[in-house]
Amino acid sequence: MNLPSHGSNPQYVYEALKLKQPDKIVDFSVNTNPLGPPDFLKDQWGALFELVTDYPDPLASELRSVIADKEGLNIDQVLSGNGAAELIFLVASLFHGKKALIVSPAFSEYEQALLSYGCEVEEYILEEKNGWQLDPPVLLKALKGKDLVVICNPNNPTGIMYDKNHILEVISYAKDQKTLVMIDEAFYDFAENSPTLAAELPNYQNLIILRSLTKMYAIAGVRLGYVLGNRDLIHKLEDRKPHWSVNSLAQQLGIRCLHEANHVRKTQQFIKAERERVQSSLHSLSYSVLKSNVNFFLVKDLHQHRTDQLYQFLLSKGIVTRHTRNFKGLEGSHLRMAVKTREENDRMLEQMKEWRGEC
Ligand SMILES: Cc1ncc(COP(=O)(O)O)c(C=O)c1O
Incomplete structure (x- = not known):
């Protein structure tokens, strides 16, 4: 099976695994800022239009x-x-x-x-x-x-x-x-x-x-x-x-x-607090989580051989994590998860809890 070599564009993961893509998915495989772009981008979007005509x-x-x-x-x-x-x-x-x-x-x-x-x-x-x-x-x-x-x-x-x-x-x-x-x-x-x-x-x-x-x-x-x-x-x-x-x-x-120094600061504070909250919840659900300094982290089921099954279970529930099969030294042993918004993280945690019930 040929899984995509990067996060994002989750439709290709579902295609490769021949899984039906749920209507609503949250993509934890992409590591961009969960707070989105700085505010100016939306505010000034109209004015940026004039840039398209010139080289x-x-x-x-x-x-x-x-x-x-x-x-x-x-x-x-x-x-x-x-x-x-x-x-x-x-x-x-x-x-x-x-x-x-x-x-x-x-x-x-x-x-x-x-x-x-x-x-x-x-x-x-x-x-x-x-x-x-x-x-x-x-x-x-x-x-x-x-x-x-x-x-x-x-x-x-x-x-x-x-x-x-x-x-x-x-x-x-x-x-x-x-x-x-x-x-x-x-x-x-x-x-x-x-x-x-x-x-x-x-x-x-x-x-x-x-x-x-x-x-x-x-x-x-x-x-x-x-x-x-x-x-x-x-x-x-x-x-x-x-x-x-x-x-x-x-x-x-x-x-x-x-x-946008404020955006960076706000993001750093949010990521730290949210990462700690999510990691501590995963820990209390008996997952093994790797301490991280950034907006993503590695996680594995304590029964490591089950990580593949967990990956597919989460996909079926609309939670897309990043497989690690093409990372040398990991070869699929972990899943990589981005820190997303509080609401999205809660949705993921709910499914991680449900998986515990399935084990
Ligand atoms: C470590 C690392 N370097 C570079 C890149 C590429 O970044 P860009 O989107 O600027 O091409 C990525 C993208 O995921 C990355 O994870």
Whole structure:
């Protein structure tokens, strides 16, 4: 059975499993902000209409300059893309015939992109017994001889934030090895104590940071992400990027979203409180839940072999979680659940309780 390799678009899950899709479903497989986009987006939607007729600024100068100011960098250290996904493929395009290491379980697009550019890919698999944290001695050994290492922090799918000193140890060792370290910070702004390593960019030419605006600002349909890195690298990526890949709407929304500090704060507070509430309810229903720093977490039935059955039971009840079969190191052992609105979370909890009755 070929389940979709990403969350969202749940119709394809029902299709793959030949299950009837209930009339009402809640999609816990998608990790965007449950509070939705900032208010300005609806308020100013009409005025944004005029953007559709002209070609976008191919350099996205205003957007890049807002990002650069925010990060204390120069504009030529920033490149925006059609979602972080486009930038993952752009970075991968630099590694044809080279060797890469992916810290796994992790977002599947890294491998997909690297393989599509003829890169040789190895995985460093995190272990549950280490709390899914990095184990620097083992990781450094695996890193030897690699041209690129990819780390997602906070990590999708575990929701874990790595020890900052461990990552710095990796970047520093990689610097001596002339290995590029790409840190995907797509979810960094959901964590209250920001784990970002952007401040380290001036110290490490071998560091590139990837961000997405589609999660925090709930604009996944519009597509917007960016990378921060050294000038030469950004220049190389820019040369390979399709001219108008970041559309005008995405550029304008990005500029405005990046001024929405209140929205970010409100989201962080909501996510923390709601995640704790949901996790504690799941815990008291005897599910095993993984402590998370962000807007999603892993859960499994204590009888692990039942996780597949739980997945299908929830689907039949209109609760779509993210299977983990294509995450190396998980292979379906857990389900990933997003933190949604209180009402939606309650609906999920009701079904998790009902499943206990079925066991
Ligand atoms: C870790 C991670 N990085 C990058 C992306 C891609 O984000 P975008 O929507 O900006 O392409 C995702 C999307 O789910 C993700 O989970």
